Amino acid sequence: MDLVWVVPLSGVLAVIVAAFLAWDVMRRDTGSQAMRDVSDAIYEGAMAFLNRQYRTIAVLSVVAAVVIAVLLAALHRQTPGGPGAAEVAWRAAVAFIFGALCSGLAGFIGMIIAVKANVRTAAAAGRGSLGDALTIALRGGAVSGLLVVALSLLGVYALFELYGGITRVVGETPIAPSLIVGYGFGASFVALFAQLGGGIYTKAADVGADLVGKVEAGIPEDDPRNPAVIADLVGDNVGDCAGRGADLFESTAAENIGAMILGVAVYLATKNPAWIFFPLVVRAFGLLATIVAIFFVRGKEDEDPMNMLNRGYWVTTLLSVIGLGITTAVMMQTNGGVGLAFGLPTWVYFFAAGIVGLATSVAFVYITQFYTAGSYRPVREIAEASKTGPATN
Numbered sequence: 001m002d003l004v005w006v007v008p009l010s011g012v013l014a015v016i017v018a019a020f021l022a023w024d025v026m027r028r029d030t031g032s033q034a035m036r037d038v039s040d041a042i043y044e045g046a047m048a049f050l051n052r053q054y055r056t057i058a059v060l061s062v063v064a065a066v067v068i069a070v071l072l073a074a075l076h077r078q079t080p081g082g083p084g085a086a087e088v089a090w091r092a093a094v095a096f097i098f099g100a101l102c103s104g105l106a107g108f109i110g111m112i113i114a115v116k117a118n119v120r121t122a123a124a125a126g127r128g129s130l131g132d133a134l135t136i137a138l139r140g141g142a143v144s145g146l147l148v149v150a151l152s153l154l155g156v157y158a159l160f161e162l163y164g165g166i167t168r169v170v171g172e173t174p175i176a177p178s179l180i181v182g183y184g185f186g187a188s189f190v191a192l193f194a195q196l197g198g199g200i201y202t203k204a205a206d207v208g209a210d211l212v213g214k215v216e217a218g219i220p221e222d223d224p225r226n227p228a229v230i231a232d233l234v235g236d237n238v239g240d241c242a243g244r245g246a247d248l249f250e251s252t253a254a255e256n257i258g259a260m261i262l263g264v265a266v267y268l269a270t271k272n273p274a275w276i277f278f279p280l281v282v283r284a285f286g287l288l289a290t291i292v293a294i295f296f297v298r299g300k301e302d303e304d305p306m307n308m309l310n311r312g313y314w315v316t317t318l319l320s321v322i323g324l325g326i327t328t329a330v331m332m333q334t335n336g337g338v339g340l341a342f343g344l345p346t347w348v349y350f351f352a353a354g355i356v357g358l359a360t361s362v363a364f365v366y367i368t369q370f371y372t373a374g375s376y377r378p379v380r381e382i383a384e385a386s387k388t389g390p391a392t393n
Contacts, residue, residue: 202235
């Protein structure tokens with residue numbers, strides 16, 4: 001329980017770092033006037049689409065929150081000492097709206113910075129500065145990534161404390177984890193519409209750009225003279241930045257709340273509230289590790305960009321191992337701390353399970369690189385075959 005303070009600290013720090021990264025991106029060179037013209041057109045289209053989409057989502061979210069509140073009030077069964085139907089209804093509705101708001105906010109801000117970072121990345125690459133281009137691109141994307149996890153952590157933690165934390169119980173069971181489930185549903189609601197709306201938009205624009213531009217007008221692919229190309233780039237930002245950000249936000253929020261509810265069961269057996277907060281603290285340490293690793297992604301102009309990214313990834317992984325070890329050692333002690341096998345403390349088994357998860361993620365990263373990076377055999381064989389085989393369109 002002693003490490004719970006890491007959760008709000010990491011969330012606030014991540015928001016501050018995201019603000020700094022956004023400022024750093026915005027002060028970079030925006031390139032030529034022609035580049036700015038294309039970028040401004042993409043930004044205008046993205047903002048128009050997102051404003052319209054989120055206005056619709058806002059209305060639907062309010063309607064959904066009211067429906068959820070009415071259904072919960074009608075289906076609620078009163079338990080001795082438990083919350084009444086009206087309290088359950090309004091708390092669930094507030095959590096739903098709050099989750100939808102945080103999800104939309106994370107995606108909205110991330111999309112804005114991503115659009116602004118695009119032209120600055122292109123300008124840096126045009127000057128021949130690979131290191132600057134990679135730094136701008138990474139920091140532009142990191143704004144969205146940090147905000148997604150930070151707002152998810154802060155939202156879940158704040159609602160948990162506002163709804164009574166571990167002090168308000170029915171029998172011996174804290175009720176706050178169940179009351180904040182609406183937060184995850186609100187995030188899921190926004191993610192559903194953001195992903196579908198942005199995905200449909202970008203795919204429709206992509207097909208239009210191909211058919212009208214390349215097939216009918218003979219305009220090369222990704223040529224800004226084709227309006228559908230601009231629409232496609234708009235769709236990439238609203239779908240892959242805002243939509244994907246909302247989707248990731250929903251995933252982190254649901255995972256946190258679900259794990260906290262499972263932790264309640266262990267809490268009833270151990271009377272140790274650390275089991276409820278454990279998933280939040282682990283994610284908080286991962287967030288701190290990511291913040292540190294972002295500033296390690298630097299390299300020389302002749303260095304492979306993947307080496308720079310892998311360096312940051314390994315810093316994140318190693319710091320996460322340290323954070324996981326600290327968290328499990330402090331929070332995962334039960335029944336005197338002796339395990340069932342080998343006489344090891346209980347926390348060692350949880351630490352080992354976390355290591356397996358980290359090792360699996362590392363394996364997937366390098367397997368993906370092997371089959372998709374141009375420096376490895378599979379992609380090189382395909383490239384060689386395309387030179388000698390029949391032409392494809």
